[in-house]
Amino acid sequence: MDEEYDVIVLGTGLKECILSGLLSVNGLKVLHMDRNDYYGGESTSLNLNQLWKRFRGDDKPPENMGSSREYNVDMIPKFMMANGALVRVLIHTNVTKYLNFKAVDGSFVYNKGKIHKVPATDVEALKSPLMGLFEKRRARKFFIYVQDYEESDPKSHEGLDLYKVTARDVISKYGLDDNTVDFIGHALALHLDDNYLDEPAMDFVERMKLYAESLARFQGGSPYIYPLYGLGELPQAFARLSAVYGGTYMLNKPDCKVEFDESGKAIGVTSEGETAKCKKIVCDPSYLPDKVQKVGKVARAICIMSHPIPNTSDSHSVQVILPQKQLGRKSDMYLFCCSYTHNVAPKDKYIAFVTTEAETDQPEVELKPGLDLLGPVDETFFDVYDRYEPNNNHEDDNCYISTSYDATTHFETTVKNVLALYSNITGKDLDLSVDLSSASAAAAEE
Known part of the structure; x- marks a missing residue:
């Protein structure tokens, strides 16, 4: 292990695996280590026995839940x-070759006590029970404006400079x-709060177009896709990619200790008495706890059910957003x-999650509005985890730390963090102007 690497990545969470894959493709020499003997870190996937062990200790799952490994x-x-x-x-x-995706059935929003499909186009706006007749017409005009807006075509701007107006x-x-x-701001543009209303409108319009x-x-029925066999496939796919480009993986490496020189810059990682040298460290917050600060916590309920969520058109896979x-x-x-x-x-089994940024110390009470929408539940597990953000300066210490995963059930914030870290590490932006038509074939396993 006494080699020198451009980057040592600690932790095999999704963000770290994506980065190790991207950095390997970029020609950097990468060593990827994890204290665990499995991939995924915080973003791992569990079978039924592992789920029970994590939340119920020595209890065993009941027979009627079916096979653990399914x-x-x-x-x-x-x-x-x-x-x-x-x-x-x-x-x-090209990680798509290791994965199979399937479209997600439904995208819904909670409004005045009921679940409604999220209208995303002028046609859907006219059909939506979320709005009265006159509001539908106004919404339709707004959706047409967003659909037709092209930054390069001033005729489509209707006199608005979206970089200046809010x-x-x-x-x-x-x-x-x-x-x-x-519902437009939270379920369609996927903003986390209402601060966007007073910011330049370009980001808001681009999110709606996306x-x-x-x-x-x-x-x-939704804009989302999801891998067959769950997200646990993703870290492993990026790990494979990194290995193809010369990346080295070491699982089950206890006590990964980051070493610093006298000026405070990271110079390597020691585990089991051996030190690997490097120019930069990439890791999740758990590996450098003195360089992160707690910024919140996420409360969630994991539910196993024998039916789809009611009022979602019997969708087998679905996201419902309940705006604040x-x-x-x-x-x-x-x-x-x-x-x-x-x-x-x-x-005939369904896995449902209810998740939010915790505002109290009582997840059972706090998550009740979401849990009430699920109907009868076979088993429920409650969980609360802290959310951390780095408070170091990577230029001073060569440490690039990801943020913890937030409560959202879509990837937009996660990828934003990964792309920002990539830019900081390499000094350049990742070119994502790819032809998405090939994705349709790879992803639409209908």
């Missing part, structure tokens, strides 16, 4: 936007009411459901 329960469940940055990364690196300005031009703004383009990609205002909270709540159709559970 379960692949993601600890950080997230869907991918079909036209989004993660799919572009998968195609850019999202609030654009919305008020179309006279949309607060209720409509709530949703609509992703929806159109597979002609499905609908619940009188500071943060949105997310429902995620997957089933045997994505090979994550035995026949």
Whole structure:
């Protein structure tokens, strides 16, 4: 292990595996280590016995739950936007050849106590029960504006400079009411809070376009796709990619200790009495706890059910977003459901998650609005984990630390973090201008 590497990556969580793959493809010499004897870190997938052991100790799962190995329960469940940055990364690196994807059945939003399909186009706006007749017409005009907007075509701008006017300005031009703004901002543009309303409108419009383009990609009921057998396949696929490009992997390496020189710069990692030298360290927050700060915590319930979530058109896989205002909270709540159709559970079993940024110390009470939408549940496991962000300066210490996974059940924030880290490590942006038509063939395993 006494070689020198460009980068040592610690932890095989999804972000770290994507980065080790991308950096290897970029020609860097990478050593990837993990204290665990499995891939995935915090974002691992568990079979039924592992799930029980983690949350119920020595208890054994009941027989009627089916075979343990037919379960692949993601600890950080997230869907991918079909036209989004993660799919572009998968195609850019050709990792798609190691994975099979299937479109997600439904994308819904909670409004005034009910679940509704998220309207994403002018046609869907006219059909949606979320709005009254006059509001539908206003929403339709707004959706047409967003669909037709092209940055390179001033005729499509309708006199608005989206880099200067705010999202609030654009919305008020179309006279949309607060209720409509709530589902567009949170369930369609996927903003985490309402701060976007007072920021330049370009990001808001681009997010809406991404949703609509992703929806159109597979002609499905949602803009999302998800790998067969769950997300546990992703870290391993990127690990394979890294190995193809010369990356070295070492699992089950206890006490990975980052070594620093007298000026405070990282120079290597010691494990089991051996030190590997390097120029840069990439890791999750657990490997350098003195260089991160706690910024919040996520509460979630993991539920095993024998039916789809009610009022979602019997969708076998679905995301439901509960915007903060609908619940009188500071943060949105997310429902995620997957089933045997994505090979994550035995026949006729469904795995549902209810997740939110924790605002109290009582996850059972806090998650109740989401849990109430699930109907009867066979088993429920509650979990709370802390969220960390780095507070170091990577230019001073050569340490590049990922942020913890947030409560969202889609990948947009995760990929943003990965791409920012890639740029900081390599000094250049990743070119994601790939032809997405090849993704359709790779991903649409209908």
